[in-house]
Amino acid sequence: MSKYSSSFVAAGFVGLALFASAANAAGEATNVIFFLGDGMGPTTITASRIYKYGEAGSLNMDKLKRTARIKTFSKDAQTTDSAPSMAAYMTGVKMNNEVISMSADTVAWSPAGVALGSRASNTCNTVANNGTPATTILEQAIAKGKATGVVTTARLTHATPATTYAHICNRNAENDIATQAVPTHANYNKALGKGVDILMGGDSSYWQPKSGSMYNGRSDNVNLISAMQTSGYTYVNDLTTFNAAPVASGTKILGLFDQAGSQGHMSYEADRDPTKEPSLAQMTKKAIDILSKNSNGYFLMVEGGRIDHALHGTNAYRALTDTIAFDDAIKVALDNVDLSKTLIVVTADHDHTMAFNGYPSLGNNILGKADNYVNVKKGIPALSSGDKLPYTTLVFGNGSGNGSFTANGGATRLSTRADLTSVDTTTKDFNQEYGIQTGTSVGGETHGGGDVMLFSTGAGNAGFKGTIDNTKVYGLIKSAFGF
């Protein structure tokens, strides 16, 4: 990897600090675990806390020593997508939306019919000199002899995990992204040395040709799973093979879980069959067990990838339960590492438009209809809006339910507001109401451009404070590692 930008220079921004000051005790951390809750904005964190632990309770991430606010804008958008925001954490470079760990000048080129969810080759070279790879913290860890791992509930080729091990102008060329992790493939990212030790996530369809019940497969009919096995990886694809995989030093694992089928990722926690599919916490534990055997330390990225997908669907239940599963994985890490040698960072790549609505009384079900702390004292069960219809505490700024009624009394955007009086809004399939109909987007509700939270603890956490740009987080991790 030839270069990375040490800052972004655009629109008058000059030289954001990437390298923490000496006061940050450079080199304290032998190990770094970076937790990324995809789309886990401040409201999602608060709502998840109330859902599981009550208003006065605490998530595991709440208990970490230090807290910061993170600016998430990308080089070309107020509201980022996961690619440049996670890439900013991993490389320190402010890049354009959709770009995966490339230099700031890279254009996310994707002509129609090729890019989105494409199984065809990327078209990055459609324009000449379209950027250069930006070195990732994972690559630097490998160069320093550390073990590395990437664990996610999204598919392994999705934007967040891809930013750790791949470089490409557009996140949607996932066929190509997969090849960059395969040591024997011509597209292999040689900065990965002998390869990322632990790769676990959803969806094998970008790794092998379509067969059997697979909903899709590689268009080039190349079997990357076999290639990875040839390179020494143990392949796991369900809980049985996952549990059977060794944890000895030097073990390499490729885990691709297809239990959620055409959802294209691992299952939402609310739908996961615990007898067939590992949880994020189980995958985190397995990864730590293996990586911690490396005497030079390790870098591990853990993503709660499906928080974001549930929020896109204005489905608060699944968003909150996936956030809890993500938080449980943090607990596993805290219980299994030596914080005097290990830095733990927990953050999100961007916000969503979910809002905390009304004046519900203390103890009101966070997924329920907003009562009113005054009315409750008078025995009035639910606060009515101006049209005298009840509403839920959690609502969204926008969404794309296509104007239809939904199953189980859901209340996505309707021609008139639904009467939720007799609807149980706390079920997993209830979709919250939203304000703006984004009818032009099948992707559903949009990301939000607000700041996100960052929590940290352990070795080298001192610099993670204040309101900082997402690119600065990279410098702080790098400094903690002593790179």
Added chain:
Amino acid sequence: MLNISKLLCFGLLISSAFVGSASAQENASFKIDHYTKSTGRDGVTREITYSENLYRNGSQLMYVRIAPASSGKKASHNHRDERHFDSSLSPQLVTLKKNGEVNFTFLDLDNKVRIEVPKVEFNTVGFTGSWVDAYSLVDPAIFKQMVKKGPGSQANTAWYEQISDKGSTRILWDEKNSIALEVEVSSKDGLVKKSSKSKLIDSNTVNPLFASSNAFTVKVISDYRD
């Protein structure tokens, strides 16, 4: 597609039982006009109308929203914007599989892409998951809970009615075509009125998009979530 069964919220319990496609008019197509008039307690009255075509093709259905002529085609070839094609105007394909499962698919005509929506995501795109709802607009099982009020003006049609403490529902059922020709729902306070009217426009012509879309590239809705 508006799932009319969910409009029948004034005292009716909707059966989700699968009853199959019993109609002889399995290749029929219909134009459906939807109308809603609601007056809020704030005194503001809102009226909403839109139309769509329903095409049947054996074990497949397709709903196509009728856009106003002046709306034009949305450009979707911007190098960044494939993710944001117009889902509300995109044809929606519903397929009944032999095992009774129902598939839901958006058709992106500009990019020739079939976008599969897994069952767990049906709610997020406003689909109930019921083949019968999609095929007939209402599940005829609900007539057991309604009063048959007599024949309609056309042969093989009949009116059904239910009045509850929340309002009234009237349905004109076309037995031959297995479809609700009219659905009228009114709240008891008169503040909300909704109706849907269906009209047979063809009995035999299969929309060619059923066949041509088989050659489209297959993607899944998760590909569109960033």
